[in-house]
Amino acid sequence: MRKRRAKKKRRIRILPTLPILIVAALGWYFTQTLQGIGAAIVLYFVLSIGFKAWRKSRKTARLRKAGMKEVDVMTGEEFEQFLGELFKRRGFKVTYTATSGDYGADLILKDREDIIAVQAKRYSSTVGVKAVQEIIGAIKMYEATEAWVVTNSYFTKQAIKLANINDVYLIDRQELIDLILNKK
Template sequence: MRKRRKKRQKNKSFIPMFLLLAGAGGWYVMKTLEGIIGAIVIYLVCYLSFNIWRKTRHSARLRKAGIKEVDVMTGEEFEHFLGELFKRRGFKVSYTATSGDYGADLILKDGKDIIAVQAKRYSSSVGVKAVQEIIGAVKMYDANEAWVVTNSHFTKQAIKLANINDVYLIDRQELIDLILNKR
């Protein structure tokens, strides 16, 4: 069973430490207050430049992924988009009925594995209901795995329920990675 990766926590506590190290380096080289200030200014300029570069790279990546187009798709278009995406990744894809689908929108086959997929194209966070629906679909479609894929994010409750029931969650960032063939 594929497990959901834990998100990296953003930790800003290293900034004061690096400022202190930059100041110490400035003192070591120049032995003056101007050396300390100059080293700190150089560090801050490099830090800000790196962050600007990283954000513009992220924006370019989103444009390349076409995530903005995904955000305006209908639910049915999103299901077909995911079907094509998974076909490119080597899965045999079948679509369930639009209504009465028992909680699964796509059925993926990969050798002996059968994966029930719930597609949620949302503008807000995806909650527990989507996870509950796909859990019910597993037995209906005789699936080995259950996935919920969204162009958005999942609530903490949805993540908790998914972890307990071995449901694989693919959120916005992971979907972008899939689109760009990163995984």
């Protein structure tokens, strides 16, 4: 068992260096100089960084173009990214919290005077009281002036009642559609 783990770790360490070795070998093959090896490695890193930036921009563009049909099949993390892009378009400075241990907030929105803690819930059923309770706890943790819960679904009557008592702003499916369509 111990030997298998050691082999697996060794393979993992070798894997990222393999493309660099191949690129270095190609640089040597075509130029027969150390400068050719260096140039090939530099070109490899420039191209890989460019490719990663291009992929990220494509993902961001895909999120910006998404509608409710796409939102309904997103994962929770993709939904948070989608909301981040949506709120950036609306002029907010968006910060994403850690995936776990986020104290009930998934996004922190900032504008000139407000700090808004946002709980994102991509559900296929109604969102209950727990989501509102979680965001109430996040208000003090993030020194927020407002708390929002955003969902692609709807809220239960109990969640709406608790939100009204605690001044939590709820954005349900219809209001999210309006935000996507820039109606509000």
